[in-house]
Amino acid sequence: MDEKDSMTPDTIPQSTPVDRTVPAGRKNRRPVVIGVAAVAAIALVAGGVCGYRAYENHRVSMAREACQSAVTDLGKTAKSYKALLGADATTAALKTDATSVKDAKTLDTLKQAVGAKTPAMVKCDASGKAGLDETAAKADKTTKAVKADAKALRAAVRAVESSKLDKTVADADGLYKATEGNVQDEKTREALKQAIAKRDAGAIAKAVKAVNDSTAAKTKADSEAKAKAEQEAQAQAAAEAAAQAQAQTQQSYSAPQQSYTPSYSAPQQSYTPSYSGGSTSGGGSGSSVPDFVPSSGGYGVEPDGSWHPGNIIQH
Known part of the structure; x- marks a missing residue:
């Protein structure tokens, strides 16, 4: 067996007691650490406050x-x-x-x-x-x-x-229809028709003026032609009247001349010759011319035997 395995609890040697006391140097550093931690905490709080303020100022700046x-x-x-x-x-x-x-x-x-x-x-x-x-x-x-x-x-x-243009187009279209056959130059109406189709206000205004001018020109020409025709008709009528009057005058001048010779009959005179003097027979003497005064009522007989009013011939 191993020596270690043969050891019993009783044979195990007791360890030496550990000295847990803090060395004196380490005891002196503890207040320093605490102070540093406090300063760090204060700095952290101050930094947080400053950071918040900076953040808030940034938000205000962005909002502004x-x-x-x-x-x-x-x-x-x-x-x-x-x-x-x-x-x-x-x-x-x-x-x-x-x-x-x-x-x-x-x-x-x-x-x-x-x-x-x-x-x-x-x-x-x-x-x-x-x-x-x-x-x-x-x-x-x-x-x-x-x-x-x-x-x-x-x-x-x-x-x-747009409403103004609508009115302009409508008026121009009315003018186009009303001037048919009443313009001196038909090309002006054709230009107006094209301007109406394009709804071009400027072109319409120009075309309208041209149509109006052409209408006025035709009206003037027609008026002058009518006046001229009337003058010619009047002149012709006057000439015809003068010719007719002249013809009538010539006809009256060429009529046969009639002469009038007044005729009258002398008033019959009656008288009874009166004789005076001797007998017409046998040795008597007397005048063979009767002695009388004819009564002629104002008419007399000339010695040549003609009658003459107012003369009384006595023998």
Whole structure:
């Protein structure tokens, strides 16, 4: 057997008692360790506080940047909306008369769109993250509202312009139909028809002017031709009347001349010769010429035997 195995408990030697006392040097280091640990704990707490503050400051800084960005976007959107309100297209649409559009309701919609209030600006003057976040949210909400107002305004302006074009096309089409056969140059109506098909307001305006000018030219030419025809008709009628009068005059001049010779019969005179003096027989004396005065009633007999009024011949 091995010697170790043959040993009994009684034969096992007792170990020497262990001295558990701390050396004096190690006892002096314990307060140092505790102090270091306390300092480390304090430093750790201080570091945690500083870290938290740094973290919180970072969060506030980020919130402020986000707020400022939102406010900047709001400013740009509001500026764009103001520019849209003063744009030439908007001004022209606002000046449009109800008679110039096909649908007058578009003008009412435009007035409502222009009447939207311009939003008030906001500032990122909050000191905490919560306040900054609230301001940023308000700015974002206002920006969306302004963009919606701008979109509505653009749509209203386009609606008015479209309605104006509809009215222009309708009027041009009416002019095209009404001027058939009434223009001096038919090409002007063909150009108008093409402009209507393209819905080109500028081309329509140009074509409408050309058609109107051509219509006026034809009207003038027709009027002048009518006046000339009337003058010629009047001149011809006057010439015919003059010729007819001349013919009648010539006819009256060439009629046979009739001579009128007054005829009358002398009044019969009766008388009874009276004789005086001697006898016609035997040696008596007497005149062979009877002595009488004929009564002629104002007529006399000339010695040659002709009658002459007013003379009385006595023998």
